[in-house]
Amino acid sequence: MTINFQSFGEGEPLVVIHGLFGTSDNLKAVAKQLSDQFKVYLIDAPGHGDSTSLPLLSLENMANAVFEFLEQQNLSTVSILGHSLGGKIAMELALRHPDRVEKLLVADIAPVQYKPRHDDIISSLKAVPLTQIKSRQEADAILAKKISEPGVRGFLLKSLARADGGWRWRFDLDQLANDYNELIKGNLEATYEGPVLMIIGGESNYVLPEYRSEIVNRFPSAEAKVIAGAGHWLHAERQTAFVKICRDFLLR
Template identity: 40%
Template sequence: MKLNFKKLGSGKPFVILHGLFGSADNWFSIARELEKTYTLYLVDQRNHGDSPHSDQWNYQVMVEDLKELLDDEGLEKVFLMGHSMGGKTVMNFACTYPERVEKLIVADIAPRYYPVHHETILEGLNSIQLKEIKSRKEADDQLAKYIPDLGTRQFLLKSLARNADGFVWKVNLPVITANIEEVGQELADWAKYLGPTLFLGGGNSKYIQQKDIEDIASHFPNYNLEFVPNAGHWLHAEQPEAVIEEVRNFLK
């Protein structure tokens, strides 16, 4: 699949993948601070952003999507970073094609299995009657019945677009809803990447825990684990300067 991406900056190639319900734009402010040193590729994964929709949606196909992008761009070896779902994609990619990854950064996710925990979000998104709403405020009012946090709603509604027929979702909501268990899948037992790897967790997040360290070390023996203080799961939005500093220090 030909993925949509934004390219900016100059220098060694650095590819960044967003998380579930996100898009390439989520990392734009981070990329603007790094573009003087690296050529940034901000990628929309399949069924997200402006990339194509497909009934197939799992880490195997997302790994092959990423390989196709690298091949098309003539990128033999890259710095690679992914957040949450994107972190699972880049972990799987690095273990499948280790020769294509110079250094790996995994933002606030571990290799283990995660139970489904997006039920309320999916219920809220699916409750919005796109053919009936006439404004984004109407969509927000409907979503607020399920998700009281304004910041979370604003993030989710970035995927609500408008065309000639009215409102549409950029995310492939039916496929994501039907296959949501795929997001939490653990890495295969055989999966291993020996290159330098940074796991970057949010200090206030529970996505990476002490119990995950043994599992991280078994798949990524050349790892470093750092936590960003005063940051939750969306560490790049909550503490961008700290994330940029950690990334720069690791890639130097």
């Protein structure tokens, strides 16, 4: 297992993990802003970007891969910021290796079992004939048949790259599709006693009030900050507020 990463800055280590179908570049602007006070390790999650994939992309296996990355980089303790699936991976790592996580920041995701909500995205991605299309515009037209939001399509198309004989997705689409139910499972039922900040988009439906007990059972010291007017992509939609919230929590 090889984790691809970028690093910025000097100081206490902060590992940043993006969400499903993304790459490390998704949070690069956030990482660069925080790199004035921290050494930020911006990683591609397993099965994404230029990181290798796994035979089973479960939360446990992905968290273990990140743990191996910490070992390879000789990082004894780190703070971790994860968005969406990256937040699931970050929570899993903290629950399995609490002694290695100094602080945990989770952006717009909860440790609960979710219902499937990416079926149209997965089927649309699979419908793109990678050896036949000539441009991103053609891929966008195919995705638009089921994905109406231009922003979502634009996000996905950032991971469409040229390859020999056509194009390729910069994520392991087949494995992610096969293991999708593993990615939306509830996190390990254990306890992480360290500092936890849940950053929630005020217009998002990913973290609901009824999830409070499952959050507190695993993370008894968890606190929450809601960014008004932001949806699930809160780190991009309200970047200044997001970075300030992260910085204030990390510097406490």
